[in-house]
Amino acid sequence: MNVFRFAGDMTHLFSVLVLLLKIYATKSCSGISLKTQELYALVFLTRYLDLLTDFISLYNTVMKLVFISSSLAIVWCMRAHPVVRRTYDKDQDTFRHYTLVAGSLVLALLFHDRFTIREVCWAFSIYLEAVAILPQLVLLQRSRNVDNLTGQYVFFLGAYRAFYILNWIYRYFTEQHFSRWIPWIAGLVQTGLYADFFYYYYLSWKNNVKLQLPA
Template sequence: MNAFRLAGDMTHLLSVVVLLLKIHTIKSCAGISLKTQELYALVFAARYLDLFIHFISLYNTVMKLVFLASSFSIVWYMKRHKIVRRTYDKDHDTFRHHFLVLPCLVLALLINEKFTFREVMWAFSIYLEAVAILPQLVLLQRTRNIDNLTGQYVFFLGAYRVLYILNWIYRYFTEPHFVHWISWMAGIVQTLLYADFFYYYIMSWKNNVKLELPA
């Protein structure tokens, strides 16, 4: 494992820690899109179907368990926890995320590395992850004012993907025959979706002002 891959994993993990910190400590999910969290839960459920049948390493297994458990627990807290669910901004979180699922599934059926159930589900999870952040970004744009923990959560989530792209570039030049077009194209799309947010996040940090997205 190279430094870019490790940094990407740790940044992804940090984004989850920040979100859980907000939910567990402040008892608030204000500014967080339940639609995005549901999509991420579906992403990890589809991607890690091999959890108990294909052992790669202890590190790999632990990370899979962490992301599965954290994604479903976040959804549960936002929907079932009496205090947390009261802070959920249902009126602004109206992105029709269900319409993202079917196109990603169709694309996975058409474009995959091997036409087997597990490989199609893996491709589906890659395509869905690329667009899963859309409800969250739309929610932030509608509410405009973003608290520090929510801003940090989205920033770390985007930074994880940038670091993974660097990991792919490194592996392309250091490993023979390393080609994963599905992951590469989906990763580029996902990173581009964060571009606008990254700009305003960096500018707010640079000018020491509260993060606010344009309407």
């Protein structure tokens, strides 16, 4: 494992921990999109089907189980926790996320490495992850004022994908036969979606003020 992949895994894990901290410490999911969390749960469930058939390493298995269990726990808290669920702003979180699921499924059926259930599910998870943040970004733009923990969650989630792009570049030049184009394209699209958020996050950090997004 190279340093870029490890950094990507750690920033991804840290983003999840920040979100869980926000929910646990404040007993609130204000500013968090349930639809984005449901999409991420679907991403992990469809990507990590190899847990049932293959063992790569203890690290690999543990990380996959952590991402699956944490995403399901967040969805459960937002839907079923007696206190947290009352703080969910359903009226603001109105992005039609099922269109993202449908579009990703169509792309996976058309463009994949091999036409098998596992490979199609893997491609579906890559396409869906690229756009899963959209409901969250739309929600933040509608609310405009972003609390520190929510801002940090989105920032580290975007940083994870940026590190993974560096990981793919590194592997392209150091490993033979590493040329899977699906994650390259999806990763660039996903990172591009964060560009506007990164810009305003940088301004808020530079000026030491609360993060605000334009309407």
